[in-house]
Amino acid sequence: xxxxxxxxxxxxxxxxxxxxxxxxxxxxxxxxxxxxxxxxxxxxxxxxxxxxxxxxxxxxxxxxxxxxxxxxxxxxxxxxxxxxxxxxxxxxxxxxxxxxxxxxxxxxxxxxxxxxxxxxxxxxxxxxxxxxx
Numbered sequence: 001x002x003x004x005x006x007x008x009x010x011x012x013x014x015x016x017x018x019x020x021x022x023x024x025x026x027x028x029x030x031x032x033x034x035x036x037x038x039x040x041x042x043x044x045x046x047x048x049x050x051x052x053x054x055x056x057x058x059x060x061x062x063x064x065x066x067x068x069x070x071x072x073x074x075x076x077x078x079x080x081x082x083x084x085x086x087x088x089x090x091x092x093x094x095x096x097x098x099x100x101x102x103x104x105x106x107x108x109x110x111x112x113x114x115x116x117x118x119x120x121x122x123x124x125x126x127x128x129x130x131x132x133x
C-alpha cells in the first residue's frame with residue numbers, strides 16, 4: 001500500500017516537471033525577434049537613426065495582454081528604451097509604454113515599415129528596413 005502511494009507521488013512530480021518543461025519550450029519556440037534599422041526625424045534633434053527590436057510572443061501566449069514588446073536604441077542619445085504592450089491590428093501595431101497603460105505612444109506598420117513613436121526625448125517619425133544579425 002505504501003509503495004502505491006510513493007509511486008503516485010513520484011508520477012505526479014514527474015508529470016509536473018514534464019508540464020513545466022513543455023511550457024518553457026513553447027514559450028521559447030514561439031517567441032520571435034525581428035530587427036529593424038530606421039531613419040527618420042526626432043523632433044528637436046533632426047535626422048536620427050533608430051534601431052528597433054520587435055519581439056512577438058506568438059500564438060501560445062494567450063495569457064499575456066500584449067502581442068509582444070518593442071525595444072529601441074538611438075546611438076548617442078537613447079541607450080535602450082522598452083515599450084512592453086503592443087496591440088495587434090493586423091498590419092499595424094499600436095505601441096503602449098506598459099501593459100497597465102492606456103496612453104498610446106505610437107504605431108508601427110508591418111506593411112510599410114513606418115514608425116511613429118513618442119520617445120523619452122521627443123516624437124520620432126521614420127521608415128524602417130529589416131536587418132539580419
